[in-house]
Amino acid sequence: MDPFALAATAADELRERSGVDRYDVAVVLGSGWREGAAVLGEPTSVVSTSSLPGFAAPTVPGHDGQILSVEVAGRSVALVAGRVHLYEGNSPAAVVHPVRTVIAAGATRVVLTNAAGGIDPAMRAGSVVVIRDHINLTAASPLEGPMPAQVASRFVDLTDLYSARARAAILAAVPGLEEGVYAGLRGPHYETPAEILMLASVGATLVGMSTVLEAIAARHLGAEVVGLSLVSNAAAGVSSAPLDHREVLEAGQHAAGDLGHLLARILPLL
Numbered sequence: 001m002d003p004f005a006l007a008a009t010a011a012d013e014l015r016e017r018s019g020v021d022r023y024d025v026a027v028v029l030g031s032g033w034r035e036g037a038a039v040l041g042e043p044t045s046v047v048s049t050s051s052l053p054g055f056a057a058p059t060v061p062g063h064d065g066q067i068l069s070v071e072v073a074g075r076s077v078a079l080v081a082g083r084v085h086l087y088e089g090n091s092p093a094a095v096v097h098p099v100r101t102v103i104a105a106g107a108t109r110v111v112l113t114n115a116a117g118g119i120d121p122a123m124r125a126g127s128v129v130v131i132r133d134h135i136n137l138t139a140a141s142p143l144e145g146p147m148p149a150q151v152a153s154r155f156v157d158l159t160d161l162y163s164a165r166a167r168a169a170i171l172a173a174v175p176g177l178e179e180g181v182y183a184g185l186r187g188p189h190y191e192t193p194a195e196i197l198m199l200a201s202v203g204a205t206l207v208g209m210s211t212v213l214e215a216i217a218a219r220h221l222g223a224e225v226v227g228l229s230l231v232s233n234a235a236a237g238v239s240s241a242p243l244d245h246r247e248v249l250e251a252g253q254h255a256a257g258d259l260g261h262l263l264a265r266i267l268p269l270l
Contacts, residue, residue, distance in 0.1 A: 003093040004100065004151050006054040011104035013052050014067060014078075018045040022106035024075040025270055028099065028214060030114035032230050032259060034064065034081045039260025040267075043068040049082050049098070056094045058082045067102070073268035078102045085209055086138060087188035096142040096217035103221045109166075109270045110218040111226045111263075116182060116208040117190075117235035119200050123180070124231065128262060130170055131162050131227030132179040134212050135204055138186045142217040156220045163224045169269040170226070174262065180205035182229060184212030193237025207235050226270065230259060 001009070015021060029037055049055035049065035058065050065082030080098045084090050099110060116129075123129060143154040171177055183199045185191065187209035191199070199207055206229050218225050 002146065002148050003097065004148055007097060007100035007104045010052045010054050010097070010101040014047060014101060014105050017047045017051065018067070018069045020045065020069050020076050020078075020105075022076065023078045023102055024107060025109045025111065025267060026078040026080060026099070026102035026107035027111040027263065027267075028080045028083060028113060030083060030210065030230070031232070032115055033113040033263075036259030037068070037079050037263060039264055040070045040072055040077070040079070043070050043079070045069045052101070054094075054097050054101075056084045056088075056090050056097070058084050059088050060085065072264065075267065077267060078105065078107060083210055085188075086140060086186050086213075087209060092140045092142045092144060092213050095213050099214045099218050100221065103218060103223050107223065109224045109226070110214075111228065111266070111270070112211050112214050112218075113228045114208050114211050114230070115232040116206040116229040117233055118205070118231040119183075119196055119207055119235045119238065120180065120205040121234070121238055123205065125233055127231050128177060128259070129180040129206060129229045129231060130167055130177055131182045131206070131211070131229060132167065133162060134182045134184055134215065134227070135199075135202065136184055136212040136216070138184055138212060140213065142213045143220060152220060152222070154220070156216070158216065158219060161215055161219050161225060162227050166224060166226045166270055170266055173269055174265055180229065182206045182208060182211060182227060185209055191236050196235045196237050206231070224270070226266070228262075
């Protein structure tokens, strides 16, 4: 089955299991964001992604495979917990399958959250940065391979990939937030100090191992995209501290309440 038909099949199953006929917004929950999302209220349904066609099982600590349904400001929101990554051995199509599924289930706006390393020394751990643009260094695209004739052209314009309209609304409503450029790499190893210097020289202020393929897939299907990065640590060489994935998880746990309240403020703007 082609990946778009597979997403449509999974969307039908999701609607049946969740009881939600159509979602308005989808939020992909990165490290730390799942705990914060509890602020949004009790889910009306929790669907295990293992019960849906085409979903790969996440293997990274802090990523559970579920789609939770919540109502926020009159909008039906799908919270996607259980992101999978290229470094787990997944194909680009598998990485973006959850995003394609929730869009097929109606979502026209997609919020992609992550935990990222701060390349800009001014970015302190625990702060949230609105993604203005990205640099895809994964050497992959979700638009590779056969493209069904009924699907939009693979040559999608990414000029306004991270919605300027949504970013302006968010920055006006939440004073103090800053924007940044996210560099997406394959991982799973952290970058070297020399690589971070290279990324800084081409304009990146954040670095991580997710988000870029999901953003491309969402924009290809016409969704409006918002990106939010929790700065979990300073990138390699920016500080003398060693890098550890436990630090990423701990940063998310410490910031969970703030992240949830931020989502609660942002979602009504979309």
